[in-house]
Amino acid sequence: MSEIVQYTNDDGVEITIKKEISESLPEFYFETYFENGKLICEKQYENGELNNVSFYTYSNDEIESILKDKKGNVFITFIYYNRSYKVTENLAFRERSIVSKTILVQDQNQDQICFKKYELENSELTCIITDKSFYENGAEKFAFIYNNDGSYFMIDKVGAYQEDIFAWDIGTSKTDFTWDGFEYYRNAEPLIP
Numbered sequence: 001m002s003e004i005v006q007y008t009n010d011d012g013v014e015i016t017i018k019k020e021i022s023e024s025l026p027e028f029y030f031e032t033y034f035e036n037g038k039l040i041c042e043k044q045y046e047n048g049e050l051n052n053v054s055f056y057t058y059s060n061d062e063i064e065s066i067l068k069d070k071k072g073n074v075f076i077t078f079i080y081y082n083r084s085y086k087v088t089e090n091l092a093f094r095e096r097s098i099v100s101k102t103i104l105v106q107d108q109n110q111d112q113i114c115f116k117k118y119e120l121e122n123s124e125l126t127c128i129i130t131d132k133s134f135y136e137n138g139a140e141k142f143a144f145i146y147n148n149d150g151s152y153f154m155i156d157k158v159g160a161y162q163e164d165i166f167a168w169d170i171g172t173s174k175t176d177f178t179w180d181g182f183e184y185y186r187n188a189e190p191l192i193p
Contacts, residue, residue: 067096082192084108101125105191111135114191130188142185150188 002020009015016034029045044052054075055066063076074096078089086106092099098120105114117129130150134142143156155165155177169175179186184193 063091067093071095085113085192086110087192098125103191107135109135109138111138111140113193116188116191127188132185132188134182134185142182144185146188152186155185 018032031043033041074093088104101118103116118125130146132144157163
């Protein structure tokens with residue numbers, strides 16, 4: 001069940017609030033806030049109590065503005081475009097200090113071509129997972145998995161049972177795979193092709 005409330009505030013900003021109750025999880029209630037059609041905030045309630053607030057930003061300045069006014073745990077989704085690629089950074093802060101981050105990169109077809117996860121290790125954000133995906137005709141064909149140092153570890157041939165390609169197999173008679181046309185996938189970096 002959902003309800004939509006729309007109004008214009010004193011500054012002339014169009015505010016839309018979408019309220020939803022989950023049928024499968026009736027103890028959860030969600031409010032999604034939009035300003036002039038742009039997603040800015042999602043609130044999650046559990047048993048009537050505010051459980052989580054996620055903010056959506058579209059510039060680094062907005063991140064700083066949110067953090068200066070908030071204490072405790074803050075979750076921010078930062079969305080931006082790099083050429084035709086959509087980059088979504090999910091940031092978690094505790095007392096204004098970042099504690100984790102994930103990055104998703106989507107191509108112009110909305111396919112997720114890169115996923116990176118960072119966690120706090122020794123007071124520093126460290127990348128602990130990088131996966132990249134190659135799509136052909138709208139379907140994922142290869143999933144590339146990397147070592148923590150960013151070097152290639154394995155290629156999962158999606159949908160092909162026991163046909164994974166390991167780093168030590170490339171260039172041998174065990175596979176006919178070459179890096180020609182797959183240069184972006186050879187290492188965890190760069191983030192954007």
